[in-house]
Amino acid sequence: MAFTGKRILLGVSGGIAAYKAAELARRLVSGGAAVKVVMTRAAQEFVTPLTFQALTGEEVATTMFGPGSEPLEHVALGQKVDALVLAPATANLLGKMAAGIGDDLLTTILLAATKPILVCPAMNCEMWANPAVQENVARLRDRGLTVLQPEAGELACGAVGYGRLPEPETILEALAKLVTPQDLAGRRILVTAGPTHEDMDPVRFLTNRSSGKQGYALAKVAWRRGAEVCLISGPSHLPAPQGVERLEVRSAREMLDAVLARFPQTEALLMAAAVGDYHPTSRAEHKIKRGSQELTVHLTQNPDILKEVAALKKRQVVVGFAAETRDLEATARRKLEDKGLDLIVANQVNRPDSGFAVDTNEVAIIGRKNLLVRLPLLSKEEVAAKVLDQVVALLPTRQGGKSA
Numbered sequence: 001m002a003f004t005g006k007r008i009l010l011g012v013s014g015g016i017a018a019y020k021a022a023e024l025a026r027r028l029v030s031g032g033a034a035v036k037v038v039m040t041r042a043a044q045e046f047v048t049p050l051t052f053q054a055l056t057g058e059e060v061a062t063t064m065f066g067p068g069s070e071p072l073e074h075v076a077l078g079q080k081v082d083a084l085v086l087a088p089a090t091a092n093l094l095g096k097m098a099a100g101i102g103d104d105l106l107t108t109i110l111l112a113a114t115k116p117i118l119v120c121p122a123m124n125c126e127m128w129a130n131p132a133v134q135e136n137v138a139r140l141r142d143r144g145l146t147v148l149q150p151e152a153g154e155l156a157c158g159a160v161g162y163g164r165l166p167e168p169e170t171i172l173e174a175l176a177k178l179v180t181p182q183d184l185a186g187r188r189i190l191v192t193a194g195p196t197h198e199d200m201d202p203v204r205f206l207t208n209r210s211s212g213k214q215g216y217a218l219a220k221v222a223w224r225r226g227a228e229v230c231l232i233s234g235p236s237h238l239p240a241p242q243g244v245e246r247l248e249v250r251s252a253r254e255m256l257d258a259v260l261a262r263f264p265q266t267e268a269l270l271m272a273a274a275v276g277d278y279h280p281t282s283r284a285e286h287k288i289k290r291g292s293q294e295l296t297v298h299l300t301q302n303p304d305i306l307k308e309v310a311a312l313k314k315r316q317v318v319v320g321f322a323a324e325t326r327d328l329e330a331t332a333r334r335k336l337e338d339k340g341l342d343l344i345v346a347n348q349v350n351r352p353d354s355g356f357a358v359d360t361n362e363v364a365i366i367g368r369k370n371l372l373v374r375l376p377l378l379s380k381e382e383v384a385a386k387v388l389d390q391v392v393a394l395l396p397t398r399q400g401g402k403s404a
Ligand code: C5P
Pocket: 252, 271, 272, 273, 274, 275, 276, 277, 302, 303, 304, 305, 306, 307, 319, 320, 321, 322, 323, 335
């Protein structure tokens, strides 16, 4: 989980979206975080501190002075945590932050905070469009704060436009990035994912059971760690991971073209896609009719994308995946050699909880010089993190902070 062992301060200011902060607090806690909630006075008009206390198991901080407030809490709170998230951030809160005002507990904590701050504005669309608010947002961004763009849609006041609090998923991903070490900062990573569809006629195709989950997890975790990620995806129902550029392809040959176009600018390629090995030799122009008892379909071998890429490889780290039902490690090591790879992730696919379409995976990471890392059954995000650790170790170090 992205927030295991992390301490997060959730600042809630007084807009109607304050009720959505309760769901955010719950999701943070279920993601492994310890959450301290600080509410402004207006926020308490919308939601009670008790709601957050029940969800986080911690007392909610609301005032600088008076019973329950510790001396110098305003300095300590924003320094003891790993990150601060303001959701919702009202126009008033943005204005006070931009001007450096500290007239209540939350704004004073923010003045003294030394940890990353994620700002999630939510307000009426006219308010958001107001030049004063836009100038404040620009100032906060200039100072290095991450300010999310409110989403478009119907607002609580009935107006339609930009002003909605971003979805919890969007906030959690942005926050996960802020608390994750940026060991892939600025690295250009190319990931392939999903199955391919090889057309037989306008309605039928050959494919496989890949869902894209492992490749999408790699793209997501690489982005969290600071990489610029391009995800070349075969047909998949998964949403594009936040911050990631997704190129959608169908067939192995389309995937080859997309990979070759991007490979020269890439520092690491992770080929998690389950690329079809064959395509129907001819694609019928019209739907093939039911007729004789037997139908023979001729298949032609697809290009091996990794082998073609190996010929162009300069300093890139190239990672393949081997989905096998038997002789897993031996077969994977042979593929490592044959395809000229730096690493191969050997994937057990004949267990119900590992491989295609499930959320967990059991893999071994195999590399040059007899590298062998056998991993237990893990979530696909945890597998992605382990694979990326090996990639980081192989990436050439950069000179003068520029890409190698
Ligand atoms: O040889 P095999 O298909 O088992 O190798 C699997 C690895 O090769 C995966 O990383 C897969 O993405 C890649 N592959 C490829 N081109 C193909 C088939 C597989 O690059 N035509």
